Amino acid sequence: MSQKRRSSAVAKRQVQAPIFAALGDQTRLALVAKLCRRQPYSISQLTHGSKLTRQAITKHLRVLQSAGIVHSVRRGRESLFEFDPQPIEGIKEYLDFVSGQWDQALSRLKSFVEE
Numbered sequence: 138m139s140q141k142r143r144s145s146a147v148a149k150r151q152v153q154a155p156i157f158a159a160l161g162d163q164t165r166l167a168l169v170a171k172l173c174r175r176q177p178y179s180i181s182q183l184t185h186g187s188k189l190t191r192q193a194i195t196k197h198l199r200v201l202q203s204a205g206i207v208h209s210v211r212r213g214r215e216s217l218f219e220f221d222p223q224p225i226e227g228i229k230e231y232l233d234f235v236s237g238q239w240d241q242a243l244s245r246l247k248s249f250v251e252e
Contacts, residue, residue: 153231156224159204164189165197169220172207177217 159165168183184194198218201207205224209216 153228155204156206156228159200159206160228162197162200164193165201168194168197168201169206172218172220175220177210177212177219179215179217183218 160169171183172178180191180194180198183198184191187194189197198207198209202209202218206221207218208221209218211217
């Protein structure tokens with residue numbers, strides 16, 4: 138792998154790592170799934186039907202927000218949270234990039250073995 142491609146791969150990992158970390162928790166994944174319905178939710182709506190407290194939901198939302206996966210909008214006394222698909226699209230692009238690297242490596246291995 139050339140130095141330029143290696144630098145590009147490292148840069149992509151650094152950008153994507155916080156998103157993977159934020160999604161690496163089942164509670165946060167459940168929150169993202171709920172927020173994917175394309176409507177804003179308050180913390181009390183997100184807490185409804187959960188065994189978690191509002192404080193716990195808020196903590197998880199802050200992690201998702203710092204990764205750019207959700208953002209909040211203030212409406213009156215409430216903060217409403219919405220899903221932002223852009224970081225997830227970035228993850229898809231990164232996984233496609235990694236998949237391409239694996240395909241190339243497997244192709245080189247196949248050529249080597251067949252020689």
